[in-house]
Amino acid sequence: MSGLTGRMALALASASLMAGCATTGSSNSSPAASSKPKAAGFNTNPYPSTYHAYPGGPTAITNVTLYDGEGGRIDRGTLVFADGKLVAAGDATTAIPDGAQVIDGSGKYATPGVIDIHSHLGVYPSPGVDANSDGNEATDPTTPEVWAEHSVWPQDPGFSRALANGGITSLQILPGSANLMGGRSVVLKNVASRTVQGMKFPGAPYGLKMACGENPKRVYGSRGRMPSTRMGNFAVNRETWAKAVEYKKKLDSGKEVSRDLAMETLVGVLSGDILVQNHCYRADEMALVMDMAKEFGYHVTAFHHAVEAYKIADLLRDNNVCAAVWADWWGFKMEAYDAIPENAALLQNAGACVIIHSDDENQIQRLNQEAAKALADGRRMGIEISDATAIGWFTYNPAKALGIADKTGSLKPGKMADVVLWNGNPLSVYSRPEKVWIDGALMYDADDPARHPVSDFELGQPGEGDVK
Template sequence: MRTGWIRDCSRVGVALIAVFAGASIHAAKPSPPFIVDPYPSTYRSLPRTDTLIVDVTILDGAGARIDRGEILLRDGRIAAVGRGLPRDNATVVQGKGRWVTPGIIDVHSHNGTYVLPLTSMDRKASDVSETSDPNVADTWIEHAVNPQDPAFAVALRSGVTTLQILPGSTPLFSGRSVVVKPVPATNVRAMKFPGAVQGLKMSCGENAKSYFGDKDQAPNSRQGEIAIVREAFLRAQEYRDEWRAYSNGKGKQPPKRDLKLDTLAAVLDGDIPVHMHCYRASDMTAMLGVAEEFGFKIAAFHHATEAYKIPAQLKQAGTCIAVWSDWWGFKMELLDAIRDNAAMADAAGVCTMMHSDSPIVGQRLQIEAAKAAGAGRRAGLDLPPEHVIKWVTSTPAKLLRLGDRIGTLAPGFNADLVLWSGDPFSIYTKPDRVFIDGAVVYDSAEPARSPESDFGLGRPEMGGRP
């Protein structure tokens, strides 16, 4: 009798094990692999010491200005901002006559993939765009980045502490972006901003229809572009639904992986923000319509030279603009560009920021902001420095979904900041020191510590010292 009881218990045990094993197997079904990053950041901050900068004009990036202010950096973060802060054991930096701002953030860079002057001499040196198809959403620009591009060192010495590297704008779907810190490295993973999300670069307008149309491929018109984009998102909806069904136990086999659809499904889920190259107001409104149709958001239109014509639509959609101050005339889409664009959009409540799109402009983003603000002031708009600095600090930080970590000088934020020799919006001002995570990564008083590429040495046009 006892033997039979043991045998029955064993059967029950086996059954329970099978039940639990089945439950484990079901629970172990992978979630949709849309935003899995098999190439995580290996970035490590440099050695740092607690630092107190005193007697400076502070623009905190959130709209405040503190004259004769102080800022305390501790353990790689901002510990306090104000006046009369405790010295403790911090190294004191006297900043009389100088200004402090958050580190500059460039949301539209091609550093490492469009290397000057090489690319200007031979376009085969460029990896900025994969042009084999109008849809290359499966590509990741980080796989093309050359960390030895001297533009990174120049950007750092210019006060830039964070960059988003985007693919080029020839395809309609150009691929995923990467957010980096411009620190010396031999591989891009050592530059990747830990925890930063990828973006998807898209384009509309002249580029795709001209490039592919000249090769007798689709698209060769704006309506053709929209049709291709809609078809791609239609497939992405189906793909996402298949993965959801599988994850909910409604299928034994996972859907066949499609790297392009991985990216587009992540856009539909809101996990990958869209950064769209677009100039004309008509093109922007057309793409806003597609986004509404498929239920995703365009995070920002880049270039957006006619944003001043459609501020209500942009504000309603919650779509930002990332712009230059005064690029125009090099293509038909730019014929209605005006210098007041950024200031007018900003005054209308549109989330507004500056971008570079060029390693040359990337050295002077705060001057881009100054020029745009100057145009706005001439139009009668009130644009004090404490507001304009947001265009290159806290606003781009929020666009990159890093607004709780960088772009603002406040307790708990990463200690990414610039000590300027004077008013940062003056062409005569230069960074004296640049901090990333509280570490001094550039000091104008110690040239030997300055990051420099042999390629840039002696080339003033590349920012190198003669």
């Protein structure tokens, strides 16, 4: 009973702390709020972030190996943060402010917080039952009007697992890939909150989840509807983008238009305020999608899964499109057949933007190990990539592709103090997070059971004898 009581106390303390973060009183805004529909009187940010950082104190980690997320490494380094921000990341001579908690990092490693660009936590939560399956609005091939945040269940136990086992401090929650346009994604800080708005990363752009290939044509073709082929996929996409371009022209000209939630999202993309995150496997389709983006005047921020990205690494580089990939998933369907484990290394070698992502509630807990596998596969074929560069695959690069690299993703002074202290080299299968800070607040400590966050859902129902 004592363990359960402690967990309840932690949950109650968390709820009390977040009481001011429910649904009101925030001035946080998303870049999407600046898109054109606002000129027509539409509120494009009706569900603003109410996130507030948990409290933390000045902290210094000394004698630690630092990976800064942008390719830098400092041995026997010192990392200092205070007031929720990084203050310094330097060598042993770095000044430590008076009153700071000093942690000896000898034999340990510090990195920026881990960021997963592709997650379905909260929309496909655990337990994975039909009642909780809220990730695919599979009723029409284009549903840009739906928002993933309206399905996110903040009590999903997967959030705390990702924090404790994977060092995940931020993550993008996406709709599923049944649809060509699946809806808006949302970027979250991985903290306990009673509401999804209390988790929303302040100032992070929305994303538009798109999908090409087998999934949309399988879902709708099986119902005798369009699209049932890849050419049908492109036809439906192009027809929808053509409508969005016309809608935007009317808005830009000042004409009165009827409010259209789907078109608002697409105009946000055309205006550059909403980022396209595109599920796509085959190289030929990725190339076609980039051409379609040029046809209608938008930009693909990242292709997700992208198992054949190695075939068009130069095109991705030249078009400034990131590839968010697995280390070695392959063969589970036809369009994944030509995947190779050297994908990430070949992309890096060509100068393209590489991201290691999960798309899985378990793999999100070991993105560091997935990056290590991809790194080792590259080295075995003779591509030398530094450990420090590979760290960026799950820290800085996803932050860049989410439009939040100015706020997090690397250990640069002034950024959010999102930090993981690993008990060994994070690219080792034997290492795991020892401590995790989010905005300078210690959110997980392996040595302190009171810092092992537990979802309300996991606390269970009280027995008759427990009720006082």
